[in-house]
Amino acid sequence: MKNELLHIGPLTIYGYGLMIGIGIIAGYQVLVRPAERRLVEQRHIFSIYTAVVKVVRGLYQSRSSWTVSAFKHSKFVTIR
Numbered sequence: 001m002k003n004e005l006l007h008i009g010p011l012t013i014y015g016y017g018l019m020i021g022i023g024i025i026a027g028y029q030v031l032v033r034p035a036e037r038r039l040v041e042q043r044h045i046f047s048i049y050t051a052v053v054k055v056v057r058g059l060y061q062s063r064s065s066w067t068v069s070a071f072k073h074s075k076f077v078t079i080r
Contacts, residue, residue: 024053 006013028049035045 027052
């Protein structure tokens with residue numbers, strides 16, 4: 001897969017970011033379609049989806065903060 005798909009001025013769209021976005025949309029559709037057939041209210045579907053997104057975002061943010069702190073304390077990097 002190509003890393004950089006599109007450049008629009010200072011904005012760059014990366015392949016893995018696009019795939020993550022497509023996966024989120026597909027996951028939402030997989031959640032919504034069966035729920036609509038079972039007549040589940042839309043607000044319940046959205047709250048479940050929001051909870052899943054928050055968990056994934058929390059995992060991402062914890063990993064990124066760990067990476068930043070590990071980089072700061074690395075013996076190969078000197079920060080003045």
